Amino acid sequence: MEYPEYITHIQSIVSEYMPNESELTRPLADELGARLLALDVINPNAGKTGYHQTVVVYREHRTWVPITVFFQTASTGQIQYVRIHAPKFVAEYGEETF
16 A cells, blocks of 8 residues: 555545535544544555645535544554644544654
8 A cells, every 4th residue: 555545545544524515523533533543554654654644525515525533653653633623622542742
């Protein structure tokens, strides 16, 4: 798996929690955060450790609304921290390393 496919895979997981381009709710975000932290897919780009982000959108009253998912990978390539920005909340999961 190449890096673009890795990001696409993360996007597809996020989209599963927003069926039919629906709004991401806080309970579903909690499930999503837990799933991403437990994901056994490793970042294929060893040189790109640290922060990554992806955006998934849904439609609300003829307007596209973004959901931004920031995540941090450890030196092992596994996701160790997830932050989800939605219009109604910001949720953090795992432990961020500075």
